[in-house]
Amino acid sequence: MKEINIINFLEDNDIKLSSNFKLGVTSLPSNINFEKKISEIKDKQLHANMKFTFSKPEYSGLADKFSWAKSALLLTYNYKNKTQPSMLVSPGYGQIARFAEEDYYLPLKNKILEIEKVFENLDVKFQSFIDNPSHYDRTFFVSSGLGWQGKSTMMLTPGSGPWQLLATIYVDFNFKENKNSEFSCGECNLCQISCPTGALDMDYKLDSNKCISYWLQSPEIIPYEIRDAIGNKFYGCDDCLTSCPPGQENKIIVTFNKNQRVNLQEIIESDDEHLLEKYYWFYIPKRNAEFLKRNAIIALGNNPDNSTSEFFRNVYSKFSTHLKIYTLWALVKNNNVELCEQLIILYDSGNPNILEEYEKLKEMISLVK
């Protein structure tokens, strides 16, 4: 059967792809199956017990899911502008990773909807996936010629590097396949050196147990050494992306993007509903705003300003035990053991969880005293 070029097909159907979008095609069946690799990560416990694609690797990792599908389209959205974020965040402020500075999945979803409409009108069967637990989004990236997988595990394209989000459409239509690209990381290992926790010490494998991006989305209690490594990060981590040379080919202008900086005291004092609405596109465990406030307390502990201790003194009594635990850590971290002890005596001398935490903190206190 005659194969159609996807770009011509979209043009004929009045769909324009701006330069932020790239599109690759893999013919199906493809014989690609990532089940083994995803299971290997899971078996070695590198997935930190996350569910997502790890729940059913035999399905999420399978490229040939649908017997009716003849092609898989991989659409990518480059969310990087011609500017680089500055790492210099003022005291009292936290950082949001670039993929989450606004809802960048929205332009991708809208473009997918536009393409779906064309298939609908032509009565062609399709199935799309974007950041869906049932589908490993990186499946067709290499086979459709868009680039390669880096040692950071990120999918990279010359020019946009890792700064891209991925979506897939399975379709019952024969499109002309793209060729595999022949790029690689070569001898580079800058992402591995830049990762503050050593989460990328094994080439091409991420140990999520050490990944800051994972911990800032986790409902578990964050270990002390990870809290230290989080620095001023409030949501997401970009250290293995900012260091990646293929993402730096544009002229770099260091600038502040206002959407990337957050006033941490404001976050901590915000109304829960307001926070959930403001950051509706964030992955927040159980949609509980408490976890965003936890992240903000850690970032403030690592990046305090002159008013931080006084602020914690004023808000402490209103906090849940969970947030108090992080606040006490933040005070000890900033050498304010006296205030830490005062607050416990004042409000929590009968709270076994706080007393237990204080025992652990004493080890830290012996180091800072």
Ligand code: B12
């Ligand atoms: C779970 C998840 C996470 C977890 C785990 C990430 C991970 N690397 O697995 C956490 C919370 C840590 C995370 C963090 C981030 N994520 Co995330 N995440 C996902 C999700 C939901 C599933 C990923 C998955 O299935 N992992 C399973 C493991 C097994 O896959 P893998 O790491 O790619 O492993 C492969 C390699 O190890 C490879 N391999 C093994 N040995 C070898 C050897 C060689 C030589 C080679 C070449 C390969 C290789 O085989 C494995 C299987 O293919 C996807 C969305 C989706 N539904 O797919 C988004 C996704 C991967 N995340 C994305 C983003 C943007 C991020 C962050 C950048 C966000 C941020 N700034 O904080 C970070 C990046 C961290 C990093 N270095 O990966 C994008 C990545 C886009 C891209 N360009 O690759 C995705 C695809 C979402 C999307 N739709 O765009 N994420």
Ligand code: SF4
């Ligand atoms: S996201 Fe941050 S912590 Fe995770 S692997 Fe990349 S640099 Fe390391």
Ligand code: SF4
């Ligand atoms: S920083 Fe270097 S090694 Fe890491 S993903 Fe980018 S090119 Fe590959």
